[in-house]
Amino acid sequence: MPQLHRSERALKLVGDAARQQYICRTCRAHQVRAFHASYPFYAVKSERPLLQRLRESVFGASETPEERKREEARQERTKELATKFDASRPLERRKPSDRNEYYDVAAVIEPPVKGYRQALSWAGLKRVGSEEWVKAREDKGEAYTGFTPQKQLQLLNENWYSLLHNIVTEVSVLQKADRDVNQVWYPRDSAAQTFSHSSKMEVQPMEGGVELVIPQDSEEVQKILQAIPEQPDQPTEQTGARIRNLSRLLSDHPAPEDAWLQIPVDAKTKLAIAKRITQLTGRRISDPVISNATTVQDLFDAIKIKEKPKKLARTEELQTLRIELPNVEVHPKRRSVIDKEKRVGRWKVIEAELEARDLPVKGNRYPQSKTIIEPQLSRLQRKQRRMQKA
Amino acid sequence: MTRDEIHDGICRRGVITLNISGEGKEDASRVEEKRRDDSYQPFTGNLNAPSHREALRSAKLSALHARLQLPIKLPLQTLARCLVDPSVDPRPGYNNEPLSILGQELLGYYTAEWLMTKYPRLPMPILFAAQYAYVGSSALSAMRAEWGVEAVAAPGPEVDPGLLQLKRQIPGNAMAEGEQMRIKHMPQARRVGSGRRNEEHNYRRGMSSRIVYDDQFGDLQTTLPVSTSDDTSPYPSAPISRPDETTPFFSQDTSSEHRPPPSDWYLPAQPTYEDPTATTLEAASATFVRALAGALYLHAGTPAAKHFHTEHVLSRHLPLHTLFNFAHPTRDLSRLCAREGFEPPVARLISETGRLSRTPVFVVGVFSGNDKLGEGAGASLNEGRVRAAAAALRAWYLYSPPAEEIMRPSEVEGKAGEGKKWKSQIVDIGEVIT
Structure with missing residues (x-):
């Protein structure tokens, strides 16, 4: 363009x-x-x-x-x-300019607000970047509270497990009560926790997976339904209190055995679960994981802390191998030529001889490797060098 | 107590102390204890060899231990110590020198008794040569190479303990730096001696003097310093008796019992660790193999040491008949027959072919009466006769008693009560001297 x-x-x-x-x-x-x-x-x-x-x-x-x-x-x-707006004003379809060009004159639009008078020139109008605009936008120390906690919550794997069980239970209860599953992430009162109720839910086998046993008339279910608001207009709970309570609550209410992880999830459910996890902990689940997840297990695999993969040489198998077969050596790094020379004691000789001849010891990663020969320097660089020497 | 700590103790014990008399036993232990307590000085110089703690982590060392099928009683730390040459670590408590002195004597003893009982009529020069061929430094060096033991390029604490640790000597043929001469021709080149008296006169070395003065192979002991007096020590820093000094062993004064024993009297004099002498790969290899034999003897006892000797030394095939070199075989044979009371040897033509051709062959036999002593083939009648006489002499000298009759002294050593009875072995009167 x-x-x-x-x-x-x-x-x-x-x-x-x-x-x-x-x-x-x-x-x-x-x-x-x-x-x-x-x-x-x-x-x-x-x-x-x-x-x-x-x-x-x-x-x-x-x-x-x-x-x-x-x-x-x-x-x-x-x-x-x-005519309706200002009948006195003559209507001009096109106005010839000095250069004999025609421009459209904007149509006069009926104002949507009563008492509104359309401006015909920009004098007195609010302007982006004006003094009033800057004053209106200046920082007055308001605290911003977003949807997610500012600090991502670090949980242990068993706490992640309990949290996911709680959310899945809430979502299942909502589904059974014919309520929208998205209500699970509506802001709610921090006192209205469902961990004590959800941890008592059991699973039963069904076709194509398992399902939580949710008796509609039980006290737990009713309490869960009461705790989850139906409208999203309730004030957001304090982030700090929410995090502090969450870790403790999760430890106090461990989830049952892992059969419930096989509960299948549909698109709406898994999005609601992911959003609730993000709301409570700040942990985001990536889109490919959400779209590929078919059971709760897939979501749990995504949020749980993975064990750092060990170096092959540090694995338990090789450590036992070292005791059983002492004639086998496994190194955590690839053996370089220098390692092999060090093994027979020749490297120190090579190093000393190279240094004695003022030759580089290891490739070009030595201090003076980037030294530029004097004639190759630019005029400015030469001047800088002279000044440095002076 | 960990394995390392135990080995620390072994290492600190230092050289293998030899008790000169029974009385010294108590004193020796007292001094040993004292030395361990307060007077033990750790080595403060630059450590030039890997720590013995590294031995357990070395795959090479474990592989060598398994490859040689060494007994479990021999720990890896001792095997690692056997690989440390004195040229790298001059401390006798950490290098292989004390072990190699023991191993050299053991290997020499086992080889000599085997040769003497199996071939009782071997002449002395052949015995020396065979001894050298079995346990000489070049044979042991070849053995080290066959075992797959590699040597370090330059010693240092970072090298693998499974390698032979030695400081290499500059070759004598190398040019001296800044000079037009070779190293061996430099005036400051180290003069070596043989430990003989009147060495400077270059007296002729007969067989008797080789037996008396030289080493177990009849060779000059080139590692010894040039002798200047009768007090030459049998090996460097060996204890030398000085009867004129007041010592607990030789003093007539009974009050000397209360004196503290001089610690450097039966412990070797502490050498200066500044500049250990460099060595050759062959010498270091031989020291290693000998030290291994000595270590085996100490850790696993005589059977292990003898097994090691049989497996690694006697298993080598040595064609003894090629070692003979007769100057006058016919004369020797007639002397031998005269000495043994046989009829004088007579050469007779057994067969011949192509007498008038360019390549005649005469097969000659040497007979004593009706007994054929030897047979040889030659291009002339005389050559055939000489060859036949040499064959007869070889057959005489290489006589071996039946295998069930052979018994080595070490087989009954310390086994008097175990039912094994010593059988007397043939002792020959010696070779024919003409």
Whole structure:
């Protein structure tokens, strides 16, 4: 686009003056939008698009009946609105400029708010970047509380397990009660916890997996349903209190055996579960994991802490092998030529001889490896060196 | 107590102390204890060999232990010590020198008794040569190479303990730095002696002097310093008796019992650890194998040491008949027949072919009366006769008694009560000297 190129040229000039070599893509796009300027040529020519001009040149400049009808309707509507709003103002369809060019005059629109008067000039209007605007937006120390906790909660695997069980139970209870599963992440009172109730839920086998046993008339289910709000307009609980309580509650209410992990999840359910996990702990589950998850087990595998893979040499098997077969050596790193030379004691000799001859010991990663020969330095670099020496 | 701590104790015990008399036993233990308590000085110089603690972690060492089928009684730490040459670690408590002295004597003893009982009529020069061929330094060096024991390029604490640790000597043929001479021709080249008296006169070395003065192979003991007096020690830093000094063993004064024993009297004099002498790979290899034999003897006893000797030394095939070199075989044979009371040897033509051709062959036998002593083939009648006489002499000298009659002294050593009875062995009067 020629507009973009011209703006970029302008920006480059600005950037050179400020000694700023690099402008990020976002800033560049922002500047392009701010400094957008189109050629007058295109502004004029946009009256008659290329296709129309071609058609006119070939078939003559006659309007089609549909176009004429549409134009007439538009003019009628504009006239009607103008009469309604300000009848004293004469209506101008097109205004000839100095260069004999025509511009559209904006249609006067009926204001949606009562008492609103459309401005016809920008004097007295609020402006982005004005003093009032800056004052309105200035930081007054308001605390921002987002949906997710600011600090990601670090839990043990058993706590993750209990938390997931609690959320899955809530979601299942909501499903059984024909309520929206998304209600599980509606902000709720911090006192309304369901851990003590959910930990008592059991599982039963069913076709294609397992299911939580949820008797509708039980006390636990009713308490869970009461704790989950039906509207999202309740105030958000305090983040700090929520985190502090959560770790303790999860430890106090361990989840039952892992048969419930095989409960199948559909798209809506797993999104609700993932959102609730993010809301409580700040832990996000990646989209591919959510889209590929078919059971709760898949979600648990995604959130649980994975054991760091051990180096082969440090594995238990090889440690026992070392005792059973002392003639076998396993090294955590690949043996280099230097290691082999060190093994027979030759490396120190090689190193000493290389140093004695002022030769590099290991490839080019030695302190003076990047030394530039004097004639190759630029004039400025030579000057800098002289100043350093002085 | 861990394995390392136990081995620490073994290492600190130092050289194998030899008790000169029974009286010294108590004193020796007292001094040993004292030395362990307060006077033990740790080595403060630069450690040039890997720590013995590394021995357990070395795969090479474990592999060598398994490859040689060494008994479990021989720990890896001792095997690692056997690989440390004195040129790398001069401390006798940590290098293989004390073990190698013991091992050298053991290997020499077992080889000599085997040769003497199996071939009782071997002449002395052949006995020396065979001894060297079995347990000489070049044979032991070849043995080290066959075992797959590699040597370090340069000694240091970072090297694998499973390698032979030695400081290599600069070859004598190498040019001296900044000079136009070879190392061996430099004036400061170390002069070696043989430990003989009047060495400077270059007296002729006869067989008797080889037996008396030289080492077990009849060779000059080139590692010894040049002797200047009669007090030459049999090996470096060996204890030398000085009767004129007041010592607990030789003093007539009874009050000397209360004096503290001089610790350096039966412990070898502490050598300066500054500059250990460099050595050759062959010498270091031989020291290693001998030290291993000595260590086996100490840890696993005589049967293990003898088994080691049988498996690794006697299993080597030595064609003894090629060692003979007769100057006058016919004369020797007639002397031998005269000495043994046989009829004088007579050479007779057994068969011949192509007498008038370019390549005649005469098969000649040497007979004593009706007994054929030997047979030889030659291109002339005389050559056939000489070859036949040499064959007869070889047959005489290489006589071996029946296998069930052979018994080595070490077989009944310390087994008097176990039912094994010593059988007397043939002792020959010696070779024919003409």
